[in-house]
Amino acid sequence: MAKDAKSWKLEIDEFMEEEVVGRAVDVQRTIMADALSKTVMKTPVGNRRRWKRNIERAQRGLPPLPKGYVGGHARKNWQITINRRPTNEVSGTDTGGNQTITKGMQRISRIDEPCIAYLSNLLPYMDRLEGGWSKSAPDGMVGPTVRELLQKYRRIR
Numbered sequence: 001m002a003k004d005a006k007s008w009k010l011e012i013d014e015f016m017e018e019e020v021v022g023r024a025v026d027v028q029r030t031i032m033a034d035a036l037s038k039t040v041m042k043t044p045v046g047n048r049r050r051w052k053r054n055i056e057r058a059q060r061g062l063p064p065l066p067k068g069y070v071g072g073h074a075r076k077n078w079q080i081t082i083n084r085r086p087t088n089e090v091s092g093t094d095t096g097g098n099q100t101i102t103k104g105m106q107r108i109s110r111i112d113e114p115c116i117a118y119l120s121n122l123l124p125y126m127d128r129l130e131g132g133w134s135k136s137a138p139d140g141m142v143g144p145t146v147r148e149l150l151q152k153y154r155r156i157r
Helices: 004-042 052-057 100-109 126-130 142-153
Strands: 079-082 119-120
Touching: 004 119, 079 100, 079 126, 100 142
Parallel strands: none
Antiparallel strands: 079 119
16 A cells, blocks of 8 residues: 555654654764863863962962962863853862763763754863963863864764
């Protein structure tokens, strides 16, 4: 028995939902996860004892600057948000990056349809870090990650 237009439409709709949209979501999740982990791990973790100004201050018997600084705040502030831009700085530190990556991966795993996903860091000094301010990341974090992702995923069509 031949299929009618309604049957063909249902079959096409099912294919679109399962194959096209499903694959798009899988690709988006994969790329976002890769972007998150690479960017977080490229983000430098400051060490006051290695800063030139602090070494000079220590030689003069002065306390290091800034007072109370603990490395890892920049790594902690990478955020994944879905269909909205983030609005707040994250408190605390994550020197190893694992907490930040885990939290972001949880958000990424909840993507169930193609969407706008943001990977953001709202710290006021991120532009300086991206511009090579840290000797630990002289080329920044986002730029090198984007170049790597484009090279790796450009062939997906």
